[in-house]
Structures are given as structure tokens and as C-alpha cells.
Amino acid sequence: MCKNRSYDRLVSTDQDLTFKILEQVFKDELSIRKITDDILIALEFKNRDSHYTNASALLADKNNYRGINIGRFGENINIMLDRRPYE
Numbered sequence: 001m002c003k004n005r006s007y008d009r010l011v012s013t014d015q016d017l018t019f020k021i022l023e024q025v026f027k028d029e030l031s032i033r034k035i036t037d038d039i040l041i042a043l044e045f046k047n048r049d050s051h052y053t054n055a056s057a058l059l060a061d062k063n064n065y066r067g068i069n070i071g072r073f074g075e076n077i078n079i080m081l082d083r084r085p086y087e
Contacts (some may be wrong), residue, residue: 008055009044017052017060 019035026032032039040046045056057063067087074081 008053008058009047010054011047012057014057014060014064015052016032017056018062019056019059020061022059022061040085 013024022064023035026035033045037046040052040056043055044053045059046052052054052060058065058068067085069085071080071084072082073079
């Protein structure tokens, strides 16, 4: 049982993920040539056991998610400043 862990930090059921589109954005915007395991761990896309997280599954080239809701919060999680659905 996982306590104090958000959905995006849990291990994804899909471990066969690729990030070609994200890697291209990193090249264009950040001059990062290749997405390494260190970068994936820093972004919490992989845990220290090298398992992909649900956060990585959301941004992978192919995924099983129909869409996501992205929210921006204020001083705490009870204050939502903005929310946008993406499909």
C-alpha cells in the first residue's frame, strides 16, 4: 500500500515507453541533445529502481490516456487558480 504518494509518482503499468517527441522539444527549447536516465529521474519520470512512473506514461509518445486535466494552484491545494482539460 502506498501512502503520501500522488498518482503521477506511482509506477506505471506500461514500462515500454519512448519519448522522441519530448526529446525533440528538449533539443529545440533547452539544447538538451538526449534524454538520459538521470534526466528522467530528475523529472520523476523514473524512480530510483528505473521503473517508469505514471507521469512518464502521460508524456510518452504513445499512451492509453484519453486526456488529462492540468491545474494550477494558489497558496495551497484548496485554491485552484486555473484548470484546463487536454485530449
